Amino acid sequence: MSTRFEQLAPGVVVRGPLLPEPVEVITTIPMGESIKLVGKGLRTSQVYDPVLSPSQIEQLSVSPTEQPFDGDAVRFRLGVEAARLGLAYEYDPYFSLSIARVDPLPHQLEAVYEYFLALPRIRFLLADDPGAGKTIMAGLLLKELKVRGLVQRTLIVAPANLTFQWQREMKDKFREQFEVMRGEILRSQYGQNPWQEKSQVVTSVSWISRIADAKESLLRSRWDLVIVDEAHKMSAYSQDKKTLAFQLGEALSERTDHYLLMTATPHKGD
Structure with a gap:
């Protein structure tokens, strides 16, 4: 159906091979048999005025x-439905429970929803008994921050023997895919920085704190959330005797918005 001059009223949207994008008509100016169409692009807001x-x-x-x-x-x-889910956390304070495969205990809900999420910038040391479900608390925190749009890149630092356990539990209980970063991955991607290419990573505290190349490439990346398991392994002997793991923890704290340290081992608090 052909377009007539009378149809080009202000406010209508026109499309055509001569226009790079849909254009909302602002005004039209007669020029003999032709017209000058003045309009604004819907995608770029650029003004077009073809004759x-x-x-x-x-x-x-x-x-x-x-x-x-x-x-x-x-x-x-x-x-x-997508719009509803995007806003669901504003109306359901325990929204992440509906999309996770866990049945948390009261003390886990209290830690996540009354303490962690009450902070605008999470900096927390979670020191709880062994078997208290600190992994579940960390997973719930991750899910809540993700549905609120506050977290996209997450790093989990754990002892070497627990890295695959973290990967498995995040997948099984929270449907979150994490990649375990190891030396062979860095070597196979020479000249690249896989830390920056992956958005959810688990790595070993002993490996990353002792291998200079791995630590250097890691610290060139920024994270939205860093979770450290067995955080007592990052403790220092004194202010002037900082271990390699302690130095790693300090450096990571400067490269993340949210920082969760977890430990079940009593220590002096240093």
């Missing part, structure tokens, strides 16, 4: 003045 001949005007398509209701109902419902 169009009658044949070029006929190539334009004009959006209807009243929106049709003949769209795909299934896609519309999916869009509504």
Whole structure:
């Protein structure tokens, strides 16, 4: 259907081969048989003012003045559901429980929802008894921060013998895919920085604190959330005798917004 000059009223949206994007008409100026169309691009807000001949005007398509209701109902419902899920955490304080495969205990809910999430910038040492479910607390925190749009890149630092256990539990209980970063991965990607390419990583505290190349490449990356398991392994003997692991912990604290340290071993607090 050809477009007539009368249809190019201010406010209508036109499309056509002569326009790089849909354009909302601001005004039209007659120029003999042609017209000068002044409009604003819907995607870029760039102003366009082409002079169009009658044949070029006929190539334009004009959006209807009243929106049709003949769209795909299934896609519309999916869009509504996506918007609802994106806002669900504002109405359900325990939203992450509905998308996780865990049945947390009261003390775990208290730690995550009354202490961790109450902080605008999480800096927390979680010192609880062995078997108290600190991994579940960390997973719940991760899920809540992700659904709120506060976290995209997460690093978990754990003892070497627990890295694959963390990877498995994050996948099984929280549907979160983590990659275990090891020396062979760094060597196989020489000249690249896999820390920056991966958004969810588990690594070994002993390896990353002792191998200079691994530590250097890690510290070139920034993280939204860093979780340290068995954090007592990062303790220092004194202020002037900082261990390699302690120095790693200090450096990571400067490269993340949210920092969760977890330990079950009593120590002096240093």
